[in-house]
Amino acid sequence: MGTLLTDELRGWIGREVSYASPEAIGRASIRYFALAIGDDNPLYVDDAYARAAGYPSIVAPPTFVCETCQYAHRAPDRDGYIGHAWDLPIEGCRMVRGGHEYEFFRPVVADDRIDVTWRLEDISEHRSSRGGSMLIVISTASYSNQHGEPLARHRETLIFQPLEEQR
Amino acid sequence: MSSQTFGPAALEVGVRIPTLERTLSQMRLVAYGAATWDWHRLHYEAEYAAARGIARPVADGQMFGALLAAALIDWLGPRAFIRRMSFRLRAMVFAGETIRCEGEVTAITAEPAGEVIRVAQRVRVGDRIAVEPASAEIMLRR
Numbered sequence: 001m002g003t004l005l006t007d008e009l010r011g012w013i014g015r016e017v018s019y020a021s022p023e024a025i026g027r028a029s030i031r032y033f034a035l036a037i038g039d040d041n042p043l044y045v046d047d048a049y050a051r052a053a054g055y056p057s058i059v060a061p062p063t064f065v066c067e068t069c070q071y072a073h074r075a076p077d078r079d080g081y082i083g084h085a086w087d088l089p090i091e092g093c094r095m096v097r098g099g100h101e102y103e104f105f106r107p108v109v110a111d112d113r114i115d116v117t118w119r120l121e122d123i124s125e126h127r128s129s130r131g132g133s134m135l136i137v138i139s140t141a142s143y144s145n146q147h148g149e150p151l152a153r154h155r156e157t158l159i160f161q162p163l164e165e166q167r
Numbered sequence: 168m169s170s171q172t173f174g175p176a177a178l179e180v181g182v183r184i185p186t187l188e189r190t191l192s193q194m195r196l197v198a199y200g201a202a203t204w205d206w207h208r209l210h211y212e213a214e215y216a217a218a219r220g221i222a223r224p225v226a227d228g229q230m231f232g233a234l235l236a237a238a239l240i241d242w243l244g245p246r247a248f249i250r251r252m253s254f255r256l257r258a259m260v261f262a263g264e265t266i267r268c269e270g271e272v273t274a275i276t277a278e279p280a281g282e283v284i285r286v287a288q289r290v291r292v293g294d295r296i297a298v299e300p301a302s303a304e305i306m307l308r309r
Binding site: 037054063068072080081082096097101102103160163166 | 170189195198199201202203204205206207208209212215219220221227228229232233234236237239240241244245246248249250251252253255256259267308
């Protein structure tokens with residue numbers, strides 16, 4: 001124990017980074033997301049249907065805001081990822097997602113331009129089920145729109161497992 | 168369309184959420200990656216996955232959140248607003264596998280704006296559990 005969690009890594013705890021989306025989400029992104037997950041609910045494409053359900057227009061599927069990386073305007077990293085990443089100094093590990101907690105404050109609409117602030121809440125080392133060690137990295141993201149209205153909050157757990165323990 | 172046409176007829180603790188089934192073909196994993204502006208190679212590049220001890224391209228774990236939420240809105244109707252959800256990922260799901268999102272009502276309480284439904288959910292793939300526990304709290308507006 002104690003071999004993965006270095007003082008350098010501990011120094012990352014508490015860091016924050018903010019992103020301002022270059023554009024509003026747009027109707028196309030909403031329709032594309034629904035199509036990709038195989039969701040044919042008219043709430044995401046049909047304004048008349050959405051208005052009958054009490055919304056001003058079509059809305060985004062519930063978890064859309066916490067899943068899209070549209071807010072970031074980055075070049076892909078070596079993994080091909082273009083969303084927020086801390087680029088932590090962790091070598092010889094693979095990253096897997098551990099879980100997610102979402103809180104939603106209001107429906108997200110196509111005109112929303114999203115601001116996101118990520119905060120690195122904690123890094124801790126734990127014994128894995130294989131008897132080795134693993135790192136658990138917990139981050140939160142707070143999403144709001146261009147009017148300053150909070151949209152959602154997201155707590156993400158990532159797990160870093162040493163590669164040699166996989167086999 | 169009147170709001171009375173939305174939502175299930177009977178809601179009580181123990182009622183099961185209609186199961187949502189999806190085959191997560193390689194095509195769908197690519198589509199989901201593109202739709203979320205996520206080009207991570209793990210979701211489509213077999214050699215990249217193999218170098219990390221993973222047999223085949225893997226579904227993005229966040230996709231299960233989208234599918235668990237879709238199961239809830241399909242069932243409760245468009246006036247339902249998910250206030251919270253959480254889910255824990257237990258096993259990888261590989262390109263080509265078929266998942267089933269299932270769950271049941273665990274609590275119903277009344278608030279001035281409507282009913283609050285709490286559910287427990289899980290995702291199965293074959294005889295494996297991919298996601299569990301998962302829970303959500305939904306406001307069903309009057």
